[in-house]
Amino acid sequence: MLIGQKEKGIFINGEWREAYSGTYRSITNPATLEKLTEISYGGKEDALEAIEEAKAAFSAWSKRTARERSRFLYKAYEKMLENKEQLAQILTSEQGKPLTEARTEIESAASYLLWYAEEANRVYGEIIPPSNANKRSLVIPQAIGVIAAITPWNFPASMVTRKLGPSLAAGCTVVLKPASQTPLTAMAIVKIFEEVGLPKGVLNLVAGDARAIGDALTQSPDVRLITFTGSTEVGRDLMKNSAQHIKKLSLELGGHAPILVLEDANLETAVDLTIASKFRNCGQTCICANRVYVHQNIAEEFIEKLSAKVRNLKIGNGNEDSTVIGPMIDRNAVEKVTEHVEDALKHGASIVAGGKEWNGGLGGHFYEPTVLVDVNDQMKVMNEETFGPVLPIETFDLLEEVIEKANQLPYGLAAYVMTESTNRLFQLTEALEYGIIGVNDVFPATAEAPFGGIKESGFGKEGGKEGILEFVEMKYVSIGITK
Known part of the structure; x- marks a missing residue:
C-alpha cells in the first residue's frame, strides 16, 4: 500500500465512493506503527x-440458477489464487501475521469460494410422502434475503469468504462490514x-x-440475517438489538480452548501441535489453545x-519470511x-518462557511468547x-477430573x-462440551466441514453442507388434489 494514499472504503451498487461523513481514518501496520x-x-x-441496494438486487440475483451464481464464485476463487502474493502482503501489512501464515490464509479463504461454488448446486428440496391421498407435500429451499456479514480482524480474508461464499451461492445479497483495524x-x-463481473448491488461493503x-444493520427490517464472528459480548448485543425484527443470527463467538495431553500421547507431536495451536497468529485465534x-506423569518432560x-x-x-511470531493487533x-x-x-x-513485552527496535505491539506453570482456576488466564x-x-x-475442568x-x-x-x-470426544474437537490435530477448520461452537461460543455453522x-x-x- 502507498503511504498517504487515500482509499474509498464504501462500495455500494458497484461503485467505490467516500463516506457521507467525509471523514477518513488511518490504517497502520501493527509491527511498525507505520501509516x-x-x-x-x-x-x-x-x-x-x-x-x-442489496434489497433491490436480491430479486434478480436469487432468481439466477445455482450454476449461474456458482460461476462468479469459481472466477473469484481463481483470481484470489492468482493474486495470492499481493493479497498476503496486504493482509500482513494491516494485521501483522507472518507472510507464511498470510499466504496460507489466502489459500484457505479461496477454498471456501470453491467449495460453495460447488455446493450452490446441491441445495435440495424434498417431496414428502403424504399421509393423505388427496394431498401432495413439497419443501422448497429459498434464499433468505439480504444478509449482513460482520467480520473480525484476526482472519480478515478467510472470515470474509466463509460468509460471502455460502450467502452468494444460496442467492442472498450482502452488506459486508469488515473490522475497523x-x-x-x-x-x-x-x-x-467486482473484476469478475458480479452484478451491481449483490455485494456491498461499508467500512467505518x-x-x-x-x-443500522440490526434495526433494519430488510436485513434478514446477521452472520458475525467476534466476541461473546458483542454477540449478546447483536442478539438484543436484532430482537425487534426477529432476525436470524449465525454467531461464532469467543472461546477458551483446552488441550488435554494424556499420558499415552506422542510427546514430541503433542509439544509441536500445542505450540502450533497456541502461537499461530500470535495467539489471536478463536480456536487456539487457551x-x-x-498428565502429571509426563508433565515435567x-x-x-x-x-x-x-x-x-x-x-x-x-x-x-523468518518471522514466526508477529505483532499483536493494537496496544489494548x-x-x-x-x-x-x-x-x-x-x-x-x-x-518458564517469555513473560514480557518485546520491541526489537520496530516500535510495534509485541509480546513475547509466554509459558506459565503452577496455574490454578483463580487466574484470569484460566477463565x-x-x-x-x-x-x-x-x-x-x-480422566474424570480433566473432563470436568475442560x-x-x-x-x-x-x-x-x-x-x-x-x-x-x-470417551473424550463424547464427553467434551465443544462444537469442534481435534484429536491429534489442532487445525480443524476446512471448507468441507461444519465449523461452529455451542454454549456461549454461539450457534450456526460455517463450512460444509451445513454452512x-x-x-x-x-x-x-x-397441495390439495381433486379427484
Whole structure:
C-alpha cells in the first residue's frame, strides 16, 4: 500500500465512493506503527444505502440458477489464487501475521469460494410422502434475503469468504462490514468480485464506525440475517438489538480452548501441535489453545521440551519470511495480555518462557511468547480469553477430573485431545462440551466441514453442507388434489 494514499472504503451498487461523513481514518501496520493509508470512514447513512441496494438486487440475483451464481464464485476463487502474493502482503501489512501464515490464509479463504461454488448446486428440496391421498407435500429451499456479514480482524480474508461464499451461492445479497483495524484485505476481495463481473448491488461493503453501522444493520427490517464472528459480548448485543425484527443470527463467538495431553500421547507431536495451536497468529485465534492440561506423569518432560522450543520462536515483522511470531493487533491487546500475566503471577504462577513485552527496535505491539506453570482456576488466564501469546499449563491425574475442568467454562467452541488410545478418543470426544474437537490435530477448520461452537461460543455453522443452509429458508407447500 502507498503511504498517504487515500482509499474509498464504501462500495455500494458497484461503485467505490467516500463516506457521507467525509471523514477518513488511518490504517497502520501493527509491527511498525507505520501509516499504510487512510480510508473513508462510513456510518449509519452509508449502511442504510447499502441495505437498500442489496434489497433491490436480491430479486434478480436469487432468481439466477445455482450454476449461474456458482460461476462468479469459481472466477473469484481463481483470481484470489492468482493474486495470492499481493493479497498476503496486504493482509500482513494491516494485521501483522507472518507472510507464511498470510499466504496460507489466502489459500484457505479461496477454498471456501470453491467449495460453495460447488455446493450452490446441491441445495435440495424434498417431496414428502403424504399421509393423505388427496394431498401432495413439497419443501422448497429459498434464499433468505439480504444478509449482513460482520467480520473480525484476526482472519480478515478467510472470515470474509466463509460468509460471502455460502450467502452468494444460496442467492442472498450482502452488506459486508469488515473490522475497523483490517478493512484493506476485505476491500481487496470485494474488488476481485467486482473484476469478475458480479452484478451491481449483490455485494456491498461499508467500512467505518462499528457501532453506527451495526445499529443500522440490526434495526433494519430488510436485513434478514446477521452472520458475525467476534466476541461473546458483542454477540449478546447483536442478539438484543436484532430482537425487534426477529432476525436470524449465525454467531461464532469467543472461546477458551483446552488441550488435554494424556499420558499415552506422542510427546514430541503433542509439544509441536500445542505450540502450533497456541502461537499461530500470535495467539489471536478463536480456536487456539487457551489452557493445557497435561498428565502429571509426563508433565515435567512436556513442559521442558515445550518451553525450550517456545524460547526459540523468532519474533519480528511479519514481512520477514523468518518471522514466526508477529505483532499483536493494537496496544489494548498488549495491555490485556500484560494484565493476565501479572494476575497469574499474583496468584502463584511461574514463568518458564517469555513473560514480557518485546520491541526489537520496530516500535510495534509485541509480546513475547509466554509459558506459565503452577496455574490454578483463580487466574484470569484460566477463565477469560486472553487472545494473545500466553500458554498456561496445569497438570492432572484422573480422566474424570480433566473432563470436568475442560467443561467448567461457559465457552464451547473448540477443544483438543492428544492421545494414542482409540477408547479414550471416543470417551473424550463424547464427553467434551465443544462444537469442534481435534484429536491429534489442532487445525480443524476446512471448507468441507461444519465449523461452529455451542454454549456461549454461539450457534450456526460455517463450512460444509451445513454452512449454506444458514442462508436458506425451507418453504413447505401443501397441495390439495381433486379427484
